[in-house]
Amino acid sequence: MGEPRFSGKVAIVTGGANGIGAATARRFLAEGAQVAVIDREEPDFAAALAPDQNARLLAVAGDCTDADTLAAFHARAEAAFGPVDILFNNVGQSGRERAAPFHESDEAVWRFVLEVSLFTTLRMARLVVPGMRARGRGRIVNMSSDAALVGDAGLADYAAAKMGIVGFTRSLARENAAFGITVNAVAPGAIRTRAHDRLTPAVLDRIKAGTPAGFIAEPEDVAGCVAFLASDDARYITGQTLAIDGGRWML
Amino acid sequence: MSPPLAGSQVVTLPFAGRRILVAGAAKGIGRATVARLVAEGAAVAALDRDAAALADLATALSGAALVTAVADVTDAAAIQAAVAEAASRLGGLDGLVNAAGIDLVAPVDAMAPADWARVMAVNLTGPMTVIQAAWPHLAAAGGATIVNVSSAAGLAPLKHRTAYCASKAGLQMASKALALEAAGFGIRVNVVCPGAVDTDLFRSYLEGAADPEAALAAVKARYALERIASPDEIAAAIVWLSGPDSSFVTGIAMAVDGGRSFH
Numbered sequence: 001m002g003e004p005r006f007s008g009k010v011a012i013v014t015g016g017a018n019g020i021g022a023a024t025a026r027r028f029l030a031e032g033a034q035v036a037v038i039d040r041e042e043p044d045f046a047a048a049l050a051p052d053q054n055a056r057l058l059a060v061a062g063d064c065t066d067a068d069t070l071a072a073f074h075a076r077a078e079a080a081f082g083p084v085d086i087l088f089n090n091v092g093q094s095g096r097e098r099a100a101p102f103h104e105s106d107e108a109v110w111r112f113v114l115e116v117s118l119f120t121t122l123r124m125a126r127l128v129v130p131g132m133r134a135r136g137r138g139r140i141v142n143m144s145s146d147a148a149l150v151g152d153a154g155l156a157d158y159a160a161a162k163m164g165i166v167g168f169t170r171s172l173a174r175e176n177a178a179f180g181i182t183v184n185a186v187a188p189g190a191i192r193t194r195a196h197d198r199l200t201p202a203v204l205d206r207i208k209a210g211t212p213a214g215f216i217a218e219p220e221d222v223a224g225c226v227a228f229l230a231s232d233d234a235r236y237i238t239g240q241t242l243a244i245d246g247g248r249w250m251l
Numbered sequence: 252m253s254p255p256l257a258g259s260q261v262v263t264l265p266f267a268g269r270r271i272l273v274a275g276a277a278k279g280i281g282r283a284t285v286a287r288l289v290a291e292g293a294a295v296a297a298l299d300r301d302a303a304a305l306a307d308l309a310t311a312l313s314g315a316a317l318v319t320a321v322a323d324v325t326d327a328a329a330i331q332a333a334v335a336e337a338a339s340r341l342g343g344l345d346g347l348v349n350a351a352g353i354d355l356v357a358p359v360d361a362m363a364p365a366d367w368a369r370v371m372a373v374n375l376t377g378p379m380t381v382i383q384a385a386w387p388h389l390a391a392a393g394g395a396t397i398v399n400v401s402s403a404a405g406l407a408p409l410k411h412r413t414a415y416c417a418s419k420a421g422l423q424m425a426s427k428a429l430a431l432e433a434a435g436f437g438i439r440v441n442v443v444c445p446g447a448v449d450t451d452l453f454r455s456y457l458e459g460a461a462d463p464e465a466a467l468a469a470v471k472a473r474y475a476l477e478r479i480a481s482p483d484e485i486a487a488a489i490v491w492l493s494g495p496d497s498s499f500v501t502g503i504a505m506a507v508d509g510g511r512s513f514h
Contacts, residue, residue: 170513177475177510189499212434217499224496233487236446236480238510247434247502250427 004032005231010081012074014064014124015091017041019193020143023219024088024226029053031227033086036077038062038070064091064120074127083135084128086230089142092117092161096195099154110157117161118168125172129181138181139230142169144241146189149249162187166241173239182238184229189245190216213246264292265494270341270392272296272334274324274381275351277304279450280400280489283482284348287490289315296337296344298322298330298381299351324351324377325369327384334384344388346396346493349378354452355414356459367414374418379425390436396493397433397440399426400485403508406444419444423504430502439501441492446508447471447479475510 006028016025016037022045028035029049036058037043043059058080062069078084093116098109121142132138147155148162165185173183190196190207196216199207208214225244228234243249271288275281276297285308288295294316299305300323309319318340322333338344353373355366378399389395404412405419423442430440447453447470460466471477488507491497506514 173510173513174475178477191499212431213439213499213501214434221499224498225500228491228496233484233491236476236484236507236509237488237505238475239513240506241514242500242505243503244499246499247430250430250502 004030005227006086007032009033009085010077010083011035011086011088011230012077012084012124012128013037013088013090014120015039016088017043017059019195020188020191020219020222021088021090023223024090025057027220027223027227028086028230029056034058034081036060036073036081036084038064038073039091064124065115067123070120070123071127074124078131083131085132085137086139087124087128087141088226088230089121089124089140091120092143092145094145094147094152094155094158094195096155096158096198101154102156105157113157114161114164117158118164121165122168125168125183129172129176132181133176133179136180138176138179139234140172140181140183141226141229142183142185144169144185144187146187146243146245146249149187149241149243149251169241170239177238182229182235184234184237184239185241186222186225186229187241187243187245187249188217188222189243189248191222191244192216192218211246211248215246217244217246266291266293266490268292269345269493270294270296270338270343271346271348271493272298272337272341272344272381272385273348273350274298274378275349275400276319277301277308279350279452280445280448280482280485281348281350282308283486284350284489285317286312287483287486288493289317291490291494293346294318294341296320296341298333298337300324324380325372327380330380331384334381334388338385338388343392344385344395345392347382347385347389347398348489348493349381349397349399350489351377352400352402352419352452354412354456356411356456357414358411359413362414370414370418371421374415375421375425378422382429389438393437395436395438397426397429397438398489398492399423399440399442400489401426401442401444401504403444403446403506403512406504406506406508406512406514426504427502434501439492439497441497441500441502442504443485443488443492444504444506444508444512444514445480445485446474446506446511448485449479449481453479473511474508478509480507480509
């Protein structure tokens with residue numbers, strides 16, 4: 001099939017050390033991209049990479065909620081690999097361990113959740129958009145969640161942040177469509193990640209029962225969707241929110 | 252996914268071994284989909300009512316794993332026979348793409364009841380007829396896919412297109428209801444919603460307009476990308492939804508509309 005799909009492309013993945021971010025970073029690497037990852041942790045997959053892929057990975061330790069850290073990361077990525085072609089704004093957290101009925105919830109938790117699940121996406125996008133506009137091309141994929149679409153009792157702040165991503169995605173898509181930049185969101189449902197591993201068997205059974213496909217998917221199932229939206233095949237798709245949820249949400 | 256072994260270059264085409272039926276295959280989006288599928292290794296059964304266009308497709312793709320069948324999606328008996336023969340020749344079916352469709356531009360007071368009925372027969376009943384004929388084969392395959400081609404006009408309305416918009420929105424909901432039922436058979440059902448695409452269907456719409464140039468400009472202005480799509484751009488989404496990378500995606504209506512519906 002000729003050249004790998006992302007050969008010569010530079011991709012940024014925030015929160016790329018494990019789970020969906022890591023699966024997507026590995027997918028980009030496997031298809032030829034140079035990939036810069038920022039996370040508070042070391043990527044769990046780096047040691048297992050083939051040498052040619054490891055040479056195309058830049059892993060930076062840092063907290064995405066810090067604006068200066070993000071800016072420094074962006075500068076390092078461009079210094080190492082060149083201009084960014086693809087941004088996967090993946091980092092986010094539901095604060096599930098502090099879930100509470102909204103009327104009893106704590107404003108400090110709202111601020112944390114909005115900071116990590118919404119503001120990081122806005123800040124990272126602002127860093128890459130000027131260069132993408134100047135070059136007349138770019139792909140941005142933002143991480144929403146089917147919690148935004150379906151609603152998530154106990155996590156109203158998280159659902160609000162993730163619906164905020166949907167509105168941000170549509171607006172950024174409109175602003176930048178004429179500059180060759182597409183902006184889309186993915187909204188995963190039940191995916192086997194660390195956050196999921198902490199759920200009880202009873203909760204997992206309830207999730208499975210509410211998912212028409214009848215199973216919990218792997219991070220790779222999301223990576224395949226992000227890679228598609230980042231590819232040339234998706235150049236006429238912009239402003240969309242793609243549910244990857246085994247049919248849980250169908251509107 | 253394990254990293255590739257150093258020095259090895261094993262290339263497996265993504266659709267190797269998969270058998271896909273495309274209805275409405277001879278022109279436009281269907282034709283682009285057939286071309287892309289065979290290029291990615293699929294064996295394809297191309298079904299269309301237009302025998303001449305189908306023969307032209309077979310000539311263009313000579314040497315590919317392609318069988319053709321002439322049938323009209325509004326003729327249930329013919330579809331049943333054609334799908335059975337296609338499945339028999341391919342040895343089964345792993346996927347179905349419903350790309351047959353017609354347009355109708357008519358103010359409501361000028362729309363003949365027969366025109367409304369014809370749009371529903373082709374755009375809504377037609378895909379269900381093909382699905383019913385293909386269903387036993389898809390259910391037997393394990394991990395099969397159905398992709399129905401709706402329209403962005405089924406997400407966000409267009410003036411003077413009541414029948415067209417209703418048929419395309421109806422196809423979306425039929426697909427979603429079917430997705431619930433199909434999941435139990437390991438079948439994923441999804442919908443692609445194209446904006447304006449450079450096809451014969453679209454060109455005939457422009458030719459019917461009072462001022463074709465102004466009509467084209469008005470259409471382009473609907474999309475954030477300010478252009479219409481090529482059939483290949485829609486085929487790319489259809490093929491993706493028919494392939495392994497969309498493994499956890501079912502029941503969606505994917506807008507491939509250059510930024511109009513913001514679905």
